[in-house]
Amino acid sequence: MMMMMMMILLLTESVLVSYQSNSTVQCELMGNRKSVRVRAGESLYFPCPNAVCYEDTEGTSYDWLKNLSRTNQIERIGTEESERVHYHQSALYILWLTPDDTGRYITRWWYEKDKCDEYETDIVVYEEFHTDLLYFTPPEEKASAIYCPVCEKQQAAFIWYKNFSLIPNQESKNVLRIRNSSKESKGIYTCVCTWEHNGLKHNTSGHRRLIIKDQSANNPPVFQLPVNNSIVITDVGTELILVCSVVFVCDGCPVRWERNETTLSEEDGYKQENRIKDGSVQLFLNITKVSELDLLSEFRCTTEDSYRVMFVSITLKSRASMLAVILACICTFLLVLVLSVIVKWFSLDLVLFLREISIKFNRKEDGKLYDAYVIYQRNNSDETTSKTVSDFVNGSLLTVLESYCGFKLFIHGRDDLPGEDCMNLIETKIQLSRRLIIILTPGTSSISPEAYDLQVGLHQALVQGETGVILIQLGEMQDYTHLPLGLQHLLCKNNPLLWRDGQSxxxxKFWKRVRYRMPVASSRQRSSEKRSLECPSLPV
Incomplete structure (x- = not known):
């Protein structure tokens, strides 16, 4: 008897082996890929996704494989029941699930020697509860029963939970009956089925969210994505996926993508795929290759209920060319550079122009009588230097600053009276002046009694800090070591303005700089004969 049984087993195995996969045979991929979501620590009994494949086991054979996502290699699953992951004919067993069991599982059903069908299933293992574990249940006005989404083809014992609390006095069935359902009936329902394999008990759980909708409500579908009239940036020739997500309160409301109010077809390079997740429908539009026509079109995600048709629209826009951005940056840089050069070149003219305007609106008296006190070497042993100083002071200086620009200057020998106390006069006039104009010549040497105004002016500028100083240099000077220390200190702080012939x-540029350092003119004296030529308002 034992010998006969062994012979039967050997014959059966030989028949099954004859149906094993042949490397020259290409299996036909059947249907859409399914998805199974489970919890770590539990076990999974997973039958062949097709009912005929699961039930018609006589004279057929099976291969179960796993696609390793990290290496993209196919791993064959064994049949040894001592292994944690194994299969028996049309059913796959994964005991005590771990996150590493997540992956794509392939079922090959050899129903003839050289013919087979192939089914793909994604199994995702979660370490803890997640909303992705929820199986979709359409919203209902009245719910009479909830079906357990797992252990459909198993002999098992069932217990039910509502919002993770045990439901008392329940029947051990895969269907939970609900009597007189109301708003209070909504929540997350969990079924736990306990089944036995090789003398050990295993658990598998499934979760459903029950949504009870208001019977009197007439709420239309709600679009979550995309935002209406939004713009998607893309490039011509690239692949693009558009997502439409709709929350429904009606059963069987259709959702579709359209282009310019025309239904899209897969033959034209548009593939639509929908997924149901937690009470909403997500419809993916895969544009294999974005064309110029797509950029000129309006894409609509459209749905409808019993009363109306609704849609949201988006348009595609090509990315801005980097060349245009680079050219814009270069033009902006050149414009800023040109403006900077113009401002730098005409800065003095701009300041003097604005100063002329401010005089008309903001003119305040400070009690000063003179705009500047002129200090220069009056007694020079060098006749050439003496003539140069005299021509500059009595010529260009007076002509430009007083006659044309209206400044009021105090000059020794012209504005003092005979017999006045010289020292007292100098101190008083310097205190009544807003600026000191010091004329430097190569012959200027140590301070002499005639240079008392220089001593008072330096004290006023350096010690009291009340008066500004304008240094004008006539002719070239090798160094300033022959000048008084106070004057050398001023030269370190401010470079002198160099006068050259021909700058009358x-x-x-010379007189613009002098005017820039001068105060706002408080006197607009003119000669008795009205001059037509005035200090010019310089262009900005």
């Missing part, structure tokens, strides 16, 4: 015009 009021619009020359």
């Amino acid at each position: 015009s009021p619009t020359s």
Whole structure:
């Protein structure tokens, strides 16, 4: 008897082996890929996804494989029941699930020697509860029963939980009956089925969210994605996926993508795939290759209920060319550079122009009588230097600053009276002046009694800090070591303005700099004969 049984087993095995996969045979991929979501620590009994494949086991054979996502290699699953992961004919067993069991599982059903069908299933293992574990249950106005989403083809014992609390006085069935359902009936329902394998008990759980909708409500579908009239940036020739997510309160409401109000087809390079997740429908539109026509079109995600048709629209827009951005940056840089050069070149003219305007609106008296006190070497042993100083002070200086620009200057020998106390006069006039104009010549040497105004002016500028100083240098000087220390200190702080012949015009750079350092003119004295030529308002 034992010998006969062994012979039967050997014959059966030989028949099954004859149906094993042949490397030259290409299995036909059947249907859409399914998804199974389970908890770590539990066990999974997973039958072949097709009912005929699961039930018609006589004279057929099976291969179960796992696609390793990290290496993209196919791993064959064994049949030894001592292994944690194994299969028996049309059913796969994964005992005591771990996150490493997550992956794509392939079922090959050899129903003839050289013919087979192939089914793919994604199994995702979660270490703890997650909303992705919830199986979709359409919202209902009245719910009479909830079906357990797992252990459909198993002999098992069932217990039920509501919001993770045990439901008392329940029947051990895969269907939970609900009597007189109401708003209070909504929540998350969990079924735990206990089944036995090789003398050991295993648990598998499934979760459903029950949504009770208001019977009197007439709420339309709600679009979560995309935002209406939004713009998607893309490039011509690239692949693009558009997502439409709709929350429904009606059963069987259709959702579709359209382009310019025309239904899209897969033959034209548009593939639509929908997923149901936690009471909402997500419809994915895969555009294999974005065309110029797509950029000129309007894409709509459309749905409808019993009363109306609703949609949200988006448009595609090509990315801005980097060349245009680079050219814009270069143009902006050149514009800023040109403006900077213009401002730098005409900065003095701009300040003097604005100063002329401010005089008309903001003119305040400070009690000063003179705009500047002129200090220069009056007694020079060198006749050439003496003539140069005299021509500059009595010529260009007076002509430009007083006659044309209206400044009031105090000059010794012209504005003092015979017999006045010289020292007292100098101190008083310097205190009544807003600026000191010090004329430097190569012959200027140590301070002499005639240079008392220089001593008072330096004390006023350096010690009291009440008066500004304008240094004008006539001719080239090798160094300033022959000058008084106070004057050398001023030269370290402010470079002197160098006068050269030919700078007599009021619009020359030299006189612009002198005017820039002068205060706002408080006197607009003119000669008795009205001059037509005035200190020019310089262009900005």
